Amino acid sequence: MTATDDTAAWPRETAAAAPGTKGPRAGRSALAVQVVLWATVLVFCLVPLFLVLVISFGHKIEGAGWEWALTLENYQRFFVGANWPAESTSLYLGQLYWSMRYAVVAALLAVVTALPFTYLMTRQSRRAQAVWLVFLLATLSLSEVFIVMGWDIILSNNSGLPMLFAATGLTDWLKDTGWFDVLRDWGLANPRNVKFKPSEVATVLTLSYLVWPYAVILLYPALSRLDPSLAEAARTMGARPWTVARTVILPSVRLPLIGTTLLLFVFLLGAYVAITVFADPSQHTTAVSVYEHVRGSTLNAPFGAAQSVILLVTATAFLVLGQWLTRKSPRAA
């Protein structure tokens, strides 16, 4: 069973329940519930989405606001630039690339580190597990701004880790051993000291940190259902701990792993605060660009809307890909 299978079962169950209800009065009230549900979805979810879609075809008036239109100029600008075919730019495609790159790397990092943690957690006593879960759920209540601020201080050049590196002599040691040059190549040092801002490493770390509790909570059900005797059976057949992990545990939680990674990926596509604080402006993402066009200096809502739609389509494409991957698995049947 996977998370996607569970959710897929929902509509079927509700649909099956409807014919079972007897009498015209019960039928009417069931219908009323349906109408209310659909109206809620329509007003709060589909209407805003539809508005964004419509605005993405709008026209920006230079020096003023925008007007309703049916033009593809915003999409053209995204893919090849506003002055195409005279000249073309891949600036916005580049931003989409960075969106996906950050999201993929951070999601994978979170899942890869959360998996062993969660596995060990499920081997603890019930009580210890409950304490951990409550703690992790509590950390979810921290806002992105709060978390980014904390990391900002830890990584800042004048008061955070770089200062600690210099004060403890670690910087000098790195210079002596030659690792300092390696860090410079990776963009993690200036000529004098290590620096983490701006850097891709800091961005990915913070994004990973943001979604890490989600990763644990999403992996927890599958891992806690895993029969411990499976690993024990493998051990009695000569499997060392790493072999057990590779041949028994990982394949058993393959589907939840794919599902979790996809969910975190989609969630991270929309990350904003961490990117603006930690990423180099040349490596900013589509989400940042959307915000700048809608609320920032240019006030170009139609282009912002077009970028939003493209981001949404990208996310959907990955979810469909995930569905396809899990369908392909014989265990999903």
Next chain:
Amino acid sequence: MCALALKDIRKAYGDARAVDDVSIDFPQGELTALLGPSGCGKTTLLRMIAGLEVPTAGTITLGGRDITRLPAHSRKFGMVFQSFALFPHLSVRENVGYALTIAGTPRAEVMARADKLLDLVQLQGFADRRIGQLSGGQRQRVAIARALAQEPEVFLLDEPMSALDAKLREEMQVELRLLQQRLGITTIVVTHDQREAMTMADRIVVMSKGKVEQSGSPQQIYQWPATGFVAGFIGRANFMEGLAENGKIRVGDVLLTLPKPANFLNGAPVQLACRPEAIRLGTSEAANTVKGTITFVRDLGPVRDFHLDTPLGKLVAEQGADQGRNLKLGDTVPLSLPPEALRIYPRGIAESPMGMAAE
């Protein structure tokens, strides 16, 4: 020759001792059943033999070599788990070949060996199935074949029949025993089912509260239970409480004779046990005869149980279907407890009387 030997094995969880100074020798090629009620420490003992738990104290030796601290993956012990623990992401053949695959055996060789083992457990034609497509009995066969794939020195089975229905269970007991005898492999089966132990085992080790109560052949254990607990746990027994009196035993107003004078001080409290099938109904000339009133008749087909109120207390007598045809509810009949069928245990040291222990 001793294949596997446990010496003073103990497993403590805090103050509680799951296994308390157990010493057992497992002879080469024999099937030993660890038998006891749930929570008696038999599974913990098996897990320590498998290397899945480390004993708090004591040593485990295999052919003279100390393997107490050897991790599970370094022991060549095949184990069948209660849940079978088959890998759902692998096919039947891949499950059976798992031990060989991770050991780096060439694929063709793994396949050939897996197919041979599947033949052995009569699962030809199931090699490409997935585990989810198998019945309980088939899963058990796969689990057995998988555990045998690495040609284990010791074969361990933890409650292997508990996931099967009653009919299949009896068939599999016979089949597993025949397979074990054919392979001549030292085998340890953990079970709480005395019929299972009696069917399969060369030797039964009865455990209770982390300790060994008795070990011996099934017949020895049945005929000469060493303690009241064993008498109640293996088969059924009528228990009576009495006091020693000049080599005989007084139960209420009745003085029961024994084949040879009991070695107890006068007035020592003792517990008597007598198998239901040993009680003779309707004969008044034998020793230890009392009169009893039939309060209930339980007709089981091949045998009938008579529940009786007697001066010795409530007793159950088992009779063959052709015996005591004329006896009916409310009849008062003479019954005798043959001296050689009486087992006597000190009271206060032995387990508290269990009354009619369930089968």
